[in-house]
Amino acid sequence: MSQSFEALWHQTLDALLEAVWLIDEETLSIRFAxxxxxxxxxxxxxxxxxxxxxxxxxxxxxxxxxxxxxxWRTGSQTLTQVLCRDGVLRPVEQRxxxxxxxxxxxxxxxxxxxxxxxxxxxxxxxxxxxxxDLRATLDSTADGMLVCSQDGGIRAFNHRLATIWGxxxxxxxxxxxxSILDYMAGKVIDREGYALRLQELHRQPLLESTDVLAxxxxxxxxxxxxxQLKRGAPIGRIHTFRxxxxxxxxxxxxxxxxxxxxxxxxxxxxxxxxHRLVRANPACRRLMGERNCAGRNxxxxxxxxxxxxxxxxxxxxxxxxxxxxxxxxxxQGAGQRCPVRLSWVALRDAHNVVFQTIGFMRDLTQQQxxxxxxxxxxxxxxxxxxxxxxxxxxxxxxxxxRAADTHEVFAILFIDLDHFKIINDSLGHQFGDRVLKLxxxxxxxxxxxxxxxxxxxxxxxxLYLQGCDEALAASVSQRILGEMLHPFLLDGLGFSVQCSIGxxxxxxxxxxxxxxxxxxxxxxxxxxxxxxxxxxxxxxxxNSGLLSRMKLxxxxxxxxxxxxxxxxxxxxxxxxxxxxxxxxxxxxxTDPEFGVVSxxxxxxxxxxxxxxxxxxxWVLEQSIREAVHWSDQxxxxxxxxxxxALEFRQTDFVERLQQLLLRHGLPSHLLELELTESILxxxxxxxxxxxxxxxxxxxxxxxxxxxxGYSSLGYLKKLPIAKxxxxxxxxxxxxxxxxxxxxxxxxxxxGKALGTEVVAEGVETSEQRDCLRDLHCxxxxxxxxxxxxxxxxxxxxxxxxxxxxxxxxxxGAVPGQGLGLQSGSSGRQ
Ligand code: C2E
Ligand code: CA
Ligand code: CA
Numbered sequence: 017m018s019q020s021f022e023a024l025w026h027q028t029l030d031a032l033l034e035a036v037w038l039i040d041e042e043t044l045s046i047r048f049a050x051x052x053x054x055x056x057x058x059x060x061x062x063x064x065x066x067x068x069x070x071x072x073x074x075x076x077x078x079x080x081x082x083x084x085x086x087x088w089r090t091g092s093q094t095l096t097q098v099l100c101r102d103g104v105l106r107p108v109e110q111r112x113x114x115x116x117x118x119x120x121x122x123x124x125x126x127x128x129x130x131x132x133x134x135x136x137x138x139x140x141x142x143x144x145x146x147x148x149d150l151r152a153t154l155d156s157t158a159d160g161m162l163v164c165s166q167d168g169g170i171r172a173f174n175h176r177l178a179t180i181w182g183x184x185x186x187x188x189x190x191x192x193x194x195s196i197l198d199y200m201a202g203k204v205i206d207r208e209g210y211a212l213r214l215q216e217l218h219r220q221p222l223l224e225s226t227d228v229l230a231x232x233x234x235x236x237x238x239x240x241x242x243x244q245l246k247r248g249a250p251i252g253r254i255h256t257f258r259x260x261x262x263x264x265x266x267x268x269x270x271x272x273x274x275x276x277x278x279x280x281x282x283x284x285x286x287x288x289x290x291h292r293l294v295r296a297n298p299a300c301r302r303l304m305g306e307r308n309c310a311g312r313n314x315x316x317x318x319x320x321x322x323x324x325x326x327x328x329x330x331x332x333x334x335x336x337x338x339x340x341x342x343x344x345x346x347x348q349g350a351g352q353r354c355p356v357r358l359s360w361v362a363l364r365d366a367h368n369v370v371f372q373t374i375g376f377m378r379d380l381t382q383q384q385x386x387x388x389x390x391x392x393x394x395x396x397x398x399x400x401x402x403x404x405x406x407x408x409x410x411x412x413x414x415x416x417x418r419a420a421d422t423h424e425v426f427a428i429l430f431i432d433l434d435h436f437k438i439i440n441d442s443l444g445h446q447f448g449d450r451v452l453k454l455x456x457x458x459x460x461x462x463x464x465x466x467x468x469x470x471x472x473x474x475x476x477x478x479l480y481l482q483g484c485d486e487a488l489a490a491s492v493s494q495r496i497l498g499e500m501l502h503p504f505l506l507d508g509l510g511f512s513v514q515c516s517i518g519x520x521x522x523x524x525x526x527x528x529x530x531x532x533x534x535x536x537x538x539x540x541x542x543x544x545x546x547x548x549x550x551x552x553x554x555x556x557x558x559n560s561g562l563l564s565r566m567k568l569x570x571x572x573x574x575x576x577x578x579x580x581x582x583x584x585x586x587x588x589x590x591x592x593x594x595x596x597x598x599x600x601x602x603x604x605x606t607d608p609e610f611g612v613v614s615x616x617x618x619x620x621x622x623x624x625x626x627x628x629x630x631x632x633x634w635v636l637e638q639s640i641r642e643a644v645h646w647s648d649q650x651x652x653x654x655x656x657x658x659x660x661a662l663e664f665r666q667t668d669f670v671e672r673l674q675q676l677l678l679r680h681g682l683p684s685h686l687l688e689l690e691l692t693e694s695i696l697x698x699x700x701x702x703x704x705x706x707x708x709x710x711x712x713x714x715x716x717x718x719x720x721x722x723x724x725g726y727s728s729l730g731y732l733k734k735l736p737i738a739k740x741x742x743x744x745x746x747x748x749x750x751x752x753x754x755x756x757x758x759x760x761x762x763x764x765x766x767g768k769a770l771g772t773e774v775v776a777e778g779v780e781t782s783e784q785r786d787c788l789r790d791l792h793c794x795x796x797x798x799x800x801x802x803x804x805x806x807x808x809x810x811x812x813x814x815x816x817x818x819x820x821x822x823x824x825x826x827x828g829a830v831p832g833q834g835l836g837l838q839s840g841s842s843g844r845q
Pocket of ligand 1: 601614616777
């Protein structure tokens with residue numbers, strides 16, 4: 017190598033930025049180091065001249081490198097460190113290359129070059145530190161992070177993400193982007209919405225969004241998604257996820273509390289430490305009369321009628337129990353106030369100092385009213401509002417106590433409505449209740465203020481008449497009976513309700529209210545037995561009446577088998593022809609002890625006990641038998657048999673009737689059944705069906721006591737009725753009583769309209785009969801012709817009259833000439 021060339025070569029090497037050493041391949045000693053090498057190692061060139069290259073080697077790998085010629089011969093490039101003069105190791109990128117001179121011998125030169133990597137290493141270190149900081153930060157945040165590239169692939173995520181989403185471990189290890197993203201999408205309840213949102217974010221890389229996701233485990237996740245920018249351009253997205261389940265719950269709880277506060281029916285207020293109102297819920301404001309109460313002291317809310325010490329008591333209670341409860345009067349403004357129950361709670365801070373109080377108030381007005389009502393109810397009759405027995409007992413008890421000193425007398429009247437059951441049965445209990453109220457009002461109007469009317473129940477009233485002697489009691493009773501004669505009007509329906517009254521006197525008839533009521537009841541019962549609509553004073557022998565009633569019932573049950581009963585027949589006269597065309601079967605009973613007992617007495621008794629079913633069946637069979645008998649003798653009469661409600665309601669009634677007719681061979685048109693209107697009104701549909709079945713058999717149906725019930729004409733019109741009977745009470749006043757005449761006339765026209773025949777009952781005089789004839793009534797029954805007769809006597813009477821012919825059924829026969837007439841007779845059996 018020429019001198020000048022070598023100098024040029026060295027100059028060139030000095031110009032390089034790389035540190036370069038030329039090394040003798042054989043001795044591995046440094047022959048030349050350039051300026052950059054000086055700078056890198058801090059050795060000067062002269063020092064390095066002749067230095068073994070191993071002096072620069074800092075790592076075992078480098079020492080090995082120089083030991084093994086094969087390695088450096090083939091050339092090598094490594095990242096390593098160089099040992100500098102100051103003992104510092106500097107990171108370098110090192111290359112060894114063999115330089116073979118064309119002129120050179122076997123041994124040659126090696127060129128060792130190093131690029132200082134200190135800066136880069138420092139940068140890398142810093143970057144690494146930064147990264148690790150970042151990672152630590154990411155991992156320590158409470159949010160889950162997911163960094164995605166623009167195409168949606170996952171670039172990074174933190175642990176928290178895995179926890180929030182519950183990503184399985186395997187998936188984390190595997191790091192399969194698609195399966196992680198799928199897993200997340202699969203956990204969202206609204207999968208469709210989730211997918212759409214991701215698509216939108218993908219389409220608009222700069223979009224920022226916050227979404228709330230509900231996961232199927234019940235978690236609520238908030239996802240915030242922002243673009244990741246590099247030099248202002250989006251390169252991906254960062255999604256952060258926050259588990260807000262608890263916040264949502266807390267928020268919901270707060271909202272709930274606020275709603276409870278707003279919607280509570282209880283009035284709630286919050287007051288500060290000085291007990292000044294700070295907040296009141298709507299219920300509280302309503303209760304306080306919508307005044308602006310903010311700032312008012314709690315103590316001033318409650319009026320003067322409240323116990324004065326309550327405020328102090330409340331604070332005393334707080335020190336022990338934390339809350340106080342009591343009833344107060346809340347002032348509502350404008351002189352109004354209402355009773356409230358206040359629960360007042362103190363809230364304390366960490367130093368046990370009351371900083372707020374909460375009051376809960378409940379309006380007690382209704383409760384108090386209810387309480388009052390309960391008390392009223394305990395002492396009054398719910399239907400009429402009259403005092404009940406309890407209240408009467410208290411009142412009469414006081415009177416009895418007073419009487420010990422004053423010797424005052426008083427009377428107890430037991431008032432029972434007559435035939436009230438008919439009203440109840442035919443018009444319904446509601447109507448009956450309203451009637452009872454009207455009756456109560458009317459009775460009340462007959463009294464002085466010192467008297468007391470009470471209702472025992474049903475249609476029974478008890479009246480206490482203060483300072484009342486016998487004469488006064490009689491006059492009050494008469495007044496009541498007189499008042500009750502005036503008809504009542506309800507729903508456009510006029511009707512009358514009568515009553516029976518029993519009177520007991522204090523002290524002659526009893527010394528306690530119970531005794532007096534019992535005696536008055538007995539007296540009342542006697543009135544009922546004797547035909548109702550009257551009053552009677554208690555008489556000691558009356559009590560034996562009850563005993564005799566039991567005996568009577570017993571006797572009745574034995575009467576049939578001892579042949580003490582018989583069926584009598586009362587003729588039914590055709591007014592036009594004046595001939596007997598039929599008969600009503602009437603039951604008669606003669607008892608060895610009681611004598612002749614009226615059906616008006618024993619029939620109701622039999623109805624009450626159910627024995628009427630037996631009696632009725634017997635009467636029906638007897639009547640059919642007699643009818644067949646007369647028919648066989650050429651006297652074909654219609655026999656009319658009374659049927660009680662209980663009998664008619666027997667489910668096999670129609671069937672038994674049919675069998676009886678068959679067994680005795682009676683043509684069904686010779687039999688009629690008498691029913692009262694009230695029988696047909698209960699279970700109207702079923703009864704109507706039964707009536708039709710009977711009509712289908714050919715048996716005639718008769719409405720008895722027509723005009724005393726309440727049946728609707730519309731209803732009657734639909735039933736196959738053969739006859740209606742005008743009650744005796746309307747016939748009695750004929751011909752002079754205009755009212756009776758009008759009623760009878762109306763019933764007859766009505767019968768015509770309904771297409772039925774009309775029978776007048778209880779005709780006793782020829783004037784009555786003539787009047788009925790003028791009014792075009794078809795038949796009559798009554799003592800004018802004959803009372804009920806034993807079958808024998810009736811048959812004889814019929815034979816006298818002769819065989820009935822077709823003509824008899826046509827009007828025009830001269831009145832008064834028929835054999836059926838016993839002129840002027842009104843004899844009773
Ligand atoms: P009712 O069906 O209205 O019978 C008519 C009643 O009026 C009979 O009373 C009869 O004797 C009576 N009477 C007939 N003509 C006159 C008259 O001109 N003047 C007066 N003042 N009364 C007259 P009786 O026989 O005392 O029967 C009373 C009630 O007992 C009957 O009223 C009927 O409801 C019932 N009754 C009688 N027999 C039976 C029966 O076999 N079965 C059923 N279920 N009830 C019967
Ligand atoms: Ca009858
Ligand atoms: Ca009758």
